[in-house]
Amino acid sequence: MTLYDQFHHFANLLPEPIILVCIDGKLRAANRAAQQQFHLPANPTHQQLNDLVDESAERITTFLHQSARTRSMTPGALRLRTADQSHTSRSFVEGGLWYPATYDSPALVIIRWRSRDEPLKTFADLNEKLTSLSRQMFLRERANEQQRRMDERLRHVQKLESLAVLAGGVAHDFNNLLTSILGYAELALLDLHPTSAPYESVMQIRLSALRAAELARQMLTFSGRGRLELQLLNLNELSSELTYLLRVAIGNGITLQLNLDPDLPLVEIDPALIRQVIMNLVVNAAEAIGERGGTITLTTRMEQIDSATEQDLLIDNDLTAGLYVALAITDTGSGMNDDVRMRLFEPFFSTKFVGRGLGLAAVLGIVRGHHGGIRIETEVGHGTTVTILLPVTPDPVTRDRPAAPSSATQANHTIMPLSADHETQNTAVP
């Protein structure tokens, strides 16, 4: 809906003439009453305000500027010319700046008339109309803002998905090449004496290939095409087990607090990957706090996701409505601005001097692989909360699976990406 559509949307409902005029006096839109009274089209392009009133151009300009500046009711008598060129005694009863000037659009002033001979009993009506008008504008603006946010989120999701496809494809082909490199390096090593100079060189080739394989594994994780060794687990147990390691990782000066919901249901997760998620997020939180010290709180709880809450999620995995286990990591660190927040999960994006920018990209891939979601709440100077949402696994007894495990703790299966050469891939990725 354009700006003028928005104007007509509510102004046509009102009985008195209302026009939208640029601060330079050019008419832009007229409601139905104004169209009838002045014989104007809905969106006049050639008419000026001084075509409608018998006042000097200077006075009109002053009036418009005053209306734009005060953005409030600006009663002031201006003699209005009707369509038959007769003069009627009417006055502007309302003026206001509807849209501020920008580099590509001038300021727009909304003007409403009423007859001076109308009875004074219009103050109450006027107030109601004023409130109604501003409510319409407020609701329209809110709807526009919501649409803008949705568009922005969609663009962000599409960008991340494109990057994931690209990273997954590159990593996949890269792995195939690494398989050959590693295979031939192993063969060459068999033919070389361990004390010979070429042996050391080939060993270096092999080591570099293994490092490259690790990089490819992380890219595959980001793409959501990594292997998942799923088990039914309680996230509290996993978090508690990690406490010692996390405390070591964050160092002194930062307090780690656990706030775990004792009634947490089981979730089907790859424990190694979820450990990696927690570790990455906690280390990131510690880095955001830095030397000045602070607190990291790890919270688990249940969350009901519905269509409204999905809007707040940073990544879109088409989360179905239902129960989710939430794992929130809150820090009292420096927080993030919008630019950083939007690029946080992009591969190779990093705010650190050293860092490949794959840690959080891997978190995204892992959560995506678990059909979960991520929510970021951050404020510069006040800290950040990253919440991972993982779908609650239905009761194993009632789960509709042909090969459902007999007990929750024994459930252990592997999800492999369907690939013609997945065996090669497994050889290459250690």
Next chain:
Amino acid sequence: MTQHAITDVEIPLERDQFMRSLISHLAATLEDVIGVGDATGFISLVGRRMGDEINRDYCRALALSQLSRPDVTQVLIDLKRRIKGDFYVIEETDDTIVLGNRACPFGTFVTGRETLCMMTSNVFGVIAAENLGYAKVVLEETIARGASNCRVVIHLRPSNEAEAANGREYFKSRA
């Protein structure tokens, strides 16, 4: 001799007293002539202008383009303090500000003149909405209606609770 006696005589008349009395009589006359409903509407319109002006004054003085959520509460209290009201915070959440008031700036002239309360509603509403996007001001108790203190609830977000409350809504005037 007579002249001296007139200038020395005790009359409760000075500028502040005069202005308060004038406003009270204006409100009373309006109520009598055009009815309480339209008088309320008229004072609301004046209140909107006052709110806009006061908001601009505070923003200019603080060198801010708009006030933050905590600033708004402080400004509402402060503007009343400056005109001899005695407002205080009863309760504050992200969604609402609840203010109390022990003294009306109009003094005893406000009793029975509920229309004057529209000045508070509009000034508060315009300042809150211009800076935070939306406000609904509910005058739950007022000195004008005979209560010992005023109790003013300002909803800052459209919600079911705000919708159910009997008050006036205000919206940000700029896009």
